[in-house]
Each structure stands twice: as structure tokens, then as C-alpha cells.
Amino acid sequence: MSELDYLAPPTVEDAVRALAAGGGSAKVLGGGTDLLVQLRAGRIKPGVIVDLKRIPGAIGVREEAGGFVIGAATPGAVIGEHAGLVGAWPGVVEAANLIGSTQVQGRASLAGNLCNASPAADSVPAMIAAGATCLVVGPAGRREIPVEQVAVGPGRTSLAADEFVLEIRLPARPQRSGDAYLRSIPRTEMDIAVVGAGVALTLDAAGTVTAARVALGAVAPTALLVPEAGAAIVGTPLDETALEALDAAARAAARPISDKRGTADYRIKIAGVLARRAAAIAYRRAADQGRGGRA
Amino acid sequence: MTDVMDRPALKVVGTRPIRPDGVDKVTGRAQFGADFHLPGMLVGKIKRSPHAHARIVSIDTRKARALAGVKAVITAADLPDLASQEYEAGESASNLRDLSQNCMARDKALYQGHALAAVAAVSAQVADEALDLIEVVYEVLPHVIDVEAAMEPSAPVLHAHLFTEGLAERPATASNIAKVNRLGRGDLEAGFGEADVVVQGRYTTKAVHQGYIEPHACVAQVSQDGQCQVWSSSQGQFMVRTYCAKILGLEIADIRVTPAEIGGGFGGKTTVYLEPLALALSRQSGHPVKMVMTREEVFRATGPTSGAVIEVKLGAKQDGTIVAADVVLKYQAGAFPGSPVGAGSMTALAAYDIPNVAITGYDVVTNSPKVAAYRAPGAPISAFGVESAIDDLARELGMDPIVLREKNGVVSGVKAVYGPTYRDIGYLETLKAIKDHPHYAAPLGPNQGRGVAVGFWFNVGGESTAAVHVNEDGSAVVVTGNPDIGGSRASMAMMAAEVLGLPVEQVRPIVADTASIGFSMLTGGSRTTFATGMAVTQAAGKIVEDVKRRAALIWDTTVDKVAWESGQAVCLDATKSAVKPLTLAAIAAQAGRTGGPISAEVSLNAQGAGPGFAVHLCDVEIDRETGHVTVVRYTAAQDVGRAIHPAYVEGQIQGGVAQGVGWALNEEYIFDADGQMENAGFLDYRVPVASDLPMIDAVLVEVPNPRHPFGAKGVGEAPIVPPLAAVANAVRDALGVRMCDLPLSPPKIRAVVDGLAS
Amino acid sequence: MSKRHISTTVNGDAAEFLAEPGATLLDALRDELRLTGAKEGCGSGDCGACSVMVDGRLVCACLMLAPEAEGRRIETIEGMAQGGRLHPLQQKFLEHAALQCGFCTPGLLVAAKALLDQNPDPSETEVRYWLAGNLCRCTGYDKVIRAVMDAAADLRQVRRAS
Secondary structure, three states, X not given: OOOOEEEOOOOHHHHHHHHHHHHHHEEEEOOOOOHXXXXXXXXXXXXXXXXXXXXXXXOOEEEEOOEEEEEOOOEHHHHHHOHHHHHHOHHHHHXXXXXXXXXXXXXXXXXXXXXXXXXXXXXXXXXXXXXXXXXXXXXXXXXXXEHHHOEEEOOEEOOOOOOEEEEEEEOOOOXXXXXXXXXXXXXXXXXXXXXXXXXXXXXXXXXXXXXXXXXXXXXXXXXXXXXXHHHHHOOOOOOHHHHHHHHHHHHHHOOOOOEOOEOHHHHXXXXXXXXXXXXXXXXXXXXXXXXXOOO | OOOOXXXXXOOOOOOOOOOOOHHHHHOOOOOEHXXXXXXXXXXXXXXXXXXXXXXXXXXXXXXXXXXXXXXXXXXXXXXOOOOOOEXXXXXXXXXXXXXXXXXXXXXXXXXXXXXXEEEEEOOHHXXXXXXXXXXXXXXXXXXXXXXXHHHOOOOOOOOOOOOOEOOOOOOOOOOOEEEEEEEEEOOHHHHHHHOOEEEEEEEEEOOEEOOOOOOOEXXXXXXXXXXXXEEEOOOOHHHHHHHHHXXXXXXXXXXXXXXXXXXXXXXXXXXXXXXXXXXXXXXXXXXXXXXXXXXXXXXXXXXXXXOEEEEEEEEEOOOOOEEEEEEEEEEEEEOOOOOOHHHHHHHHOOXXXXXXXXXXXXXXXXXXXXXXXXXXXXXXXXHHHXXXXXXXXXXXXXXXXXXXXXXXXXXXXXXXXXXXXOXXXXXXXXXXXXXXXXXXXXXXXXXXXXXXXXXXXOOOOEEEEEEEEEOOOOOXXXXXXXXXXXXXXXXXXXXXXXXXXXXXXXXXXXXXXXOOOOOOOOOOOOOHHHHHHHHHHHHHHHHHHHHHHHHHHHHOOOHHHEEEEOOEEEEOOHHHOOOOOEEHHHHHHOHHHOOOOXXXXXXXXXXOOOOEXXXXXEXXXXXXXXXXXXEEEEEEEEEOOOOOOHHHHHXXXXXXXXXXXXXXXXXXXXXXXXXXXXOOOOOOOOOOOHHHOOOEEEEEEOOOOOOOOOOOOOOOOHHHOOHXXXXXXHHHHHHOOOOOEOXXXXXXXXXXXXXXXX | OOOEEEEEEEXXXXXXXXXXXXXXXXXXXXXXXXXXXXXXXXXXXXXXXXXEEEOOEEEEHHHOEHHHHOOOEEEOHHHOOEOOEOOHHHHHHHHOOOOOOOOOHHHHHHHHHHHHHHOOOOOHHHHHHHHHHOOOOOOOOHHHHHHHHHHHHHHHHHHHHO
């Protein structure tokens, strides 16, 4: 009978050692909301589960150099309660808080959402748009990589078997900036994104977009950063023409499949719709911030 | 019978007391199917077919049996090979051979998830490992799931012994069409000849699941003398007993079934899946065995209701008189015959008085789970087609949709298409309730639309037993044999309290096991409040007669000189003016001297159930870019006869609406090319969540049924009949386009919007 | 297979149990501690019937490994009534007939209490979204939402009075 072991190492080094010792059969446990479902369905049969939650700092948000460091096992509920983070990166927070139910929010983490490597992960397009990075640790030490470099395909990451994400890092928010994330699901809650769109943008004093990052979820094997979509609105006041161009760029970048959650044709159209709507929200937030209002 | 209807004021019936089992259910104390535990209990699990259609070449269980901790392994070879025999025990007749082979496949696996073998082991882990060690050799066969594809002569045939019933001549070859049923009257051709306007449509629905939150669960124990005990969550402990006896070849007297609390059924727990297997495993192992399905098993192996094709053609005169209706219904039965197409046919036009009618129904087997009853089985499907077509007809005629229905609506004295003549029905009153409701005249916002649809359900009576025992202090116990799915204990206690003149808190209702109360048909078909309520009322009435007799004895007078008023015996004998009324408590205290314990039991076969009509009004708002449909307002009126406990009656209506809205918008079985269900979980089988729905305004119309002591009609089924069409008609109103294929999911809506633009 | 010994606090009292490393908290509560108020409706976090509080956070007990509970503070439906007194939410569920079969009820109550503990005056929309992870197939949610709103109003009055 296959033995399953559970370890809750107290330090990063212990966790790295545990993963290395487990070889390919070790699985990292953050919030566990994906891992336990896969375990239960028999889709994975790990030999050892390495729980990160006892590592100091694994749960919690801290401000650092104007930006934010989010521990790997920090649940969505904690993220949503951090006023500074909510004020600076409302799009990332709303994306994180869209994952599953209130109950799931009590457990599910950004790092877990990222490393589960689902193309439909809600928080990933928002993090990509925000320019988030993650700190990867392993036997060879630590390296910081953009979040878009983590997933390489559905369920597959660029991390080695003995590496894990210790922290998610969000940069300081530039002046007059805003971000937003929207997804489309058949119901109002509890579904996996059929399409997701994250937008982060920065304005000048006149209200012209000076920088923009647009990312799409569930329209390709991994979440996509779409530079053409960002470029479509830079230099514009996000008027109707710019939104049309954004819509078209998002549709052009989408290369989805048809599955039980939506047809390819539908996903392409909705990618454009959501990119447009998310950009409008991000723009409003940036403008409000420019006026000194609350994001 | 005690006729309480004429009493000037009912004290209990029609009020909203706290349900007697409520505290157990809000504290987590109530014991559902999976909550039982016996010492030495084993865990039972099932090996299921990964193929939608396959011949079972061999099953080798030797390695599984040899695994340490495995105490029993069974296959169909451990069950008697039953002959084909129709048997009445569930919500409808079942064929015992089919029932047995649905519990455990014999020669062929007929759907993905079909049970092939079962094990009992000391732990879930060992049981899982044992399942992996069972070696099955399959010959995979072509499969068919779509109902019309299954009807094709070239389709893979599921059952070589199945020849279409209901044809003029017995067919020469086996077919997946199990049965053709026809219903009708008048001259269809002449009828359409008279029509000024003809509308027609072809509508489709997908298989949907009842979606009860509690997975099937049971504990079974067979002792060495062959005595069997089952604790299980079902809609009928007697149904479980009967089916287990038949499937295992046991004597009914040797089986005792105790009903657990049931975590939702909606018709889906009117049959057995686990109980016979758990008994067989217990018999082989000598230990009690617990079996609990996973959610995935519930979806893959228990009854959804049919996916279907509905063709409707209606002809009307310019004044709105409908003169002809032709309806064709093709229903998936799943792996074995028995779709609800019969009820779908009978209910399809039950709300309409149309002279020339033909309804043809096809019961078609497919490589999907055997369908089980689902709330008003068959009726929502046919109503979806008919009510969509009626809506189109109203538009074609330029008539208000309620006025059109009033003009053609059935009233008492009209003969229903399905046979009987209506008595004491409240259909027009229910239509009026909606027409007069502020919702009907409320303005609509942009991208909003409004739909009306009606629904019908027969409601049924049937066999029930109830006992009433008066305790020594004058309080009472009501015993019935019907599981309480939605608050029926409360209504049973209320009816007894009303007759006895007791506060409802002094009446404790109990749902008893099969050895402790007489036979009762299962809870289903909206029969419990009507039929079992009638038994309860009559038993309480017998108590009243008995205590009047005892009072007469105490007062030394004759029973005709004793009246029962407000829970007291009152002496009418002028010569005994000094005696004070005797309460039930006072009489109970003297029971020993007046004949012993005060107790009465009534068994009956209740007739005269009153049909229910529901009229629903739905507003939707459409996001034309994303294709999302939001139900923004919903009002549901229904003739309930008399609401015994109005809060639970409203709850039945609200729950039925929610299920119907889910069916209309997002719920569906999705199969891949290999016949595997792709969405066997609550993540992708999308039942409505709290944020999907508005408040649901339930309007109770009370046209009493004189054949029930308090006027009750069944309530639970009718509310799920109209919503599919009510939502679809609202979407039609908002978009200007008729959508005929459920569910009305966002991609389909968006495609229609794109079609409008181009 | 070696079971782990886990020490926790359940509904205010120290509780110890043995659990396989791969067992869930729900398995441990139901099978080891025999607290069967939390139900398994799906095993995948999609129905909310197993809602419990862990260190003050609402979670699905089916999505947490039993060994993770070591040293944690767990609250279940069994601890909601205080002695002989029902919690106002429990009382309102009864008064509003906010349950039919009652299977989802413990999870709904635990989740609703978590909401009211942090938001004493939620809007109908807030209640609906907070409870979106608690499937109920019987009620259509109408009376559930009303019961929660009514309990919130009562609790606000109690707070004002005290």
C-alpha cells in the first residue's frame, strides 16, 4: 500500500530538504484547495505532502519598499483584509477574492493559484498585469521571476520538483495607476473562469494612458500577457476608439479551445469584452487616485 | 371521518409553528444516511464501468479477495438472476430485472459508472485498493446517448430483448425505443383545418440531475440468522425493504429498514442503488457495512431525468380559441426503459381545453444512467415545449399571454386530455392571481424581458398508515411511515393537533421504521400531506371518538351526549349540569379505568387527490455582450388547496422555482465523444447558488380539495413545471428571438445576439 | 499505515484524535470525533456542507488535511448553541422555515455566523455572495437569506442595548 507522509517544516531550509528528499513524489501544500481535490480524485498520488504554513512569514502580507510581499500560503481572506494592498492593487485583490467560495477564501493562496498552473486561474492574469514577481526557493538558492514565467502549460510549471514559491511580490504602485480584473462565468459565483482579463494602467495628469499591461486567462494553455493589447491603449484617453482597438487586440491574441465551460468562439469574443470592461474600471481607479480619491 | 373543514376557525392548520424536528437540524444532531455508525462496521465501495457501453467478458476478483482487510467481494453472480417483471413500489412501476441490473451490471455495462462489483473492507483505503485489484475484461461496444440518434434503426442496440411496445404489430427487430404511447381525442387534421394561425417548434432539453446535497448512503447488517437491518436515506423505507427483498430473494419479514433523515430527494431517492449491495456484502462478511456515494458517483450512476426532444404544433382561431394541438415527445430513459414520457404526455396539455389533440411519446434507452423520478417527472420537459409554443401563439395573435390561457383554460367539469374530469380545480383563480399581481404590470428596464408559463401536476394519494398515541399526560405522538423531506412532520403534527384540540407543541411526530408502522408508499408525487395527512386526521378522529366514549363512561351518560370542543369533552347531558369538561389530559389520566391505553391506527388507500396548477411570472435581464441571463424578479402562484403550514408550502414553491431556473439556464449533463460525463461535480454541474437568484414571491391560491379533511392538495411538484418556459419566454421577450434549446447558457445567448447583429 | 496523533481545540475543549496523513479534517471530525454535524456533500469544496471555523476563519473541512489541524482552534455546528440556548441564527432559521431537508443547514449556519461576526449589517447582496459557497437545493435560498438578515437585525439590537 502506498504510504502518504505529511510534513510541516518549520523553516524554508527544512521545506527545501523535504521536497528534495521526496523527489518527484513530493507535493507542496499551501492553502490546499486544489491539492486536496486532486488527491481525492486520485489525479495525484504523492508520497509526501510538504505543508508550508508553519514557515514564519508563509501567511501574511508585509509592505516592503512601497510594494507588497505576500507569503505563499496567505489565504485570500487575509489578502482582502489588508487595507494597504486593497488600496494599491485592487485588481489583484479582487481576482484573488474571486477564487472559489468564502470558505475557499479561508484557504486558497495566490502562490497556490499560480503553481496549480490552470490556464483559468483567476489571480494570474491580474498578477501578470500588475507586474508581480515570485520568489522561488530550492536547493540552489533563491531566484525572483515574473509570474508569467511560472506556468508553462496546463498543470505544468517551470519550477523544478524541489523548488517552490515562497513569496509573491507586487511592486510599488506608480502614481495615477489603477488595475482591475474581470472574469466571465456561467453563474455569479463558484465557477472556473471561462475567460479572465486583468488590466493595469498608468495615466498622466491629462488622463492619457502612459503605460498599460493586459493579461488574459483561459484563452490559451497559460495565462497570456498581451503586449499588443496594452499598446492599443497607451497614448489614448481610453476613448471608444482605444477600447475598440483593445477589444480587437485581445481577441487577436486569444487562442482558446472549446470545452465544457465554453466554446472557442465565445471565449474569443468575451476576451475582448472583458479586456474593455476591465480597462474602463482600471482607468476610473487611476483617475480617482489622481484626484486623490479612494481607489 | 372527522370533517374539520366546516369548523368556523382552525386553530393550528394555516399557522406557522416551528417544525418539531427543527432543533435537531439546526444543531447538527439530526442523523442523515452517512451519520450512522455501528461497531465493527466495514466500508463498502463499488467498482464502476469506465465505458459507456461494453460487454463484460470477465471479472476476476481473486486478487481483491486476497488483499488483507478485504472481507467481502460481490458481483452480479452473487445476486439472483431475476426474470423480467414489472413491480409497483417506487414512484412508478419498475422492472425488477432492470432494477437489479442497474444496481449491478450482469452481462453488459450500459453507461459509464455502471456498477460491476463491490467490496467491503476494514477501511476506505483498503476498499479503494481492492477495487483497483479487480480485473475486468471488456469488449467495448459503440454507444449512443442522444435520444434521436438512439431511435435510428442503425443505432447500437442496448438490449437485444427490447422490442418496441405500443405499436400495432410486434416489431421484428430489437430497438432502443422501449415504448410508444399515444394520447388524444378529436380529429387533428380537421382541427388544424379550422385554424387561422398555426405555430410550431422543436425544443430540446438536456439531462439534468435532482442535485440533492446529500449523497446516497446506508448502513446494512445481516445477522447469522438471516435477519437484515438497513439504515438508509431514502424517500421510502418500505420501498427500500421491498426492493431489497426482491433483488436479494429475501423474505420481507426478515428485513427491517429504518429511515435516516434524508438530505433531499426530489424523486431521486425513490429507488435503490446501495442498499441491496450493502446487504449482500454484510451477508458475505458477517459485519455491518456502510456505503456512501461520492458526489461523482451520484452524478455518474444515479438518476438524472431525461434529456428530450419536444415537437409542438398548435392551431388557433383568430379569437384565440385553440382548436388543435400535436405534440411529440422523445425522452431519454437512460440504460433501462422507464423515462417519464408517460407523465410528460399526460401533463403536456392538461391546462388546456382543446378539442383535437394528439400526443405521442417515445421512451428511448440510451447509454446514460437510468433516469429516476425528478419532481413532477416528465412534466417540466413537455411544458417547456408547449408553454413556449403558447407564448409564440399569443404573440402571433397579438393576445396577452394570460388572456390566451384563460380563454383556453380548463375548469371544473372539463374532461382532461389524459382522461378524468376535473373537480374543484383552481386554475383560473391562479391565472388571475398573477394577472392581478403588481409584478405583471411593473415596468421593465433596458435589456429586460418578461415571461409567463403555467404548469400542472396530478398530485397523488395512495397507501398510507398513521398511528396516534395519547400519552398519560394527554400529549400525543403521531407515527407515520413517510420520510420527512421538507417539513412534513410539522404538517402531520398540525393536522393531528387540530383534530385533538391540542397545542401543536404537545404532539410529537415520529417517522417510524418498517417494523413499527403499517405499510406506506414512499414520500413522492406530492402525496404525503394529502394521503398520509388523511390517515393522520382519521386516526386522530378515532381518538376523539374514543375519548368521547370514555368521557361518557366517566360521566355515566351516553356518547351522543358528549361533544368534543377545543380539546375537551363537554357534557351535553342536562341531568349532569354539575360536571366540568374533561381535557384530554384528564381522560388520559383515567385511561386504565376506561379501557386501557388511548391509541388509534389508520391504514388507507387515499383517493381524490386534487391536481395542482402553477402560474409563473419571470423577468430576466440580458447582458448582450457576455450572454448572461439574470433572473431579476420571479413570482409564482399556485393553487395549493389549503396550506397546512404556509411557510413550508412557500418553501416548496421557491425551491421548485430555483431548480427550474437552474434547468433553464445552466444545468446539463455534458458527455464527451466516448460517452463519459465531463461535469460530474458541483463545480461544472451548475446548480443555482444564492447569488444567482432573487427573492421568489410565492403566492398561495387556496381552492380547497373537498376530498381532504383540511382541503389540502399536493404542493411539491407543480412549482418545477413552469420555470423552464417562463425563463425561456422572458428571454424571448428580451431578445426578440425564440430560443428552443436548453440550457440558455451564455455562449448560446451571445451567439443569438451576434446573429441579430449580422 | 501509521496514524498521526493530533491535538486540537474543538468548540472550546481540547480534543485529540488519530488520523491518516491523507485524511481530511472532515473525516477526522466525523469518523474520529463523531461530530457528524458537518456533512460531506461533494468532497471538493463546492457545496459548503462541511463548513467549519479554523482559527476564526471559515473553511471547508473537506479541503483541509487532518494533520493540518494540529494546535488549531476548530469550531463546528455542534458548538453553536450555548448550553440550552440556540444561537439567534439557529432560532431565526427555525422561525423563517429556512430549512427543508436540513442537510445543508449546519454549513449554512456556520457560514452565516462567520459573516455576522465580521459584518453586523450586511446587505441582501452581501449575504447572497457570502453564502454562494453553500449550496441548498430545497429552499431556493429565499427564506435562508431572510433568516440571516433578520438574525443580523436582532443581533444589532442586542448590541445596541448592551
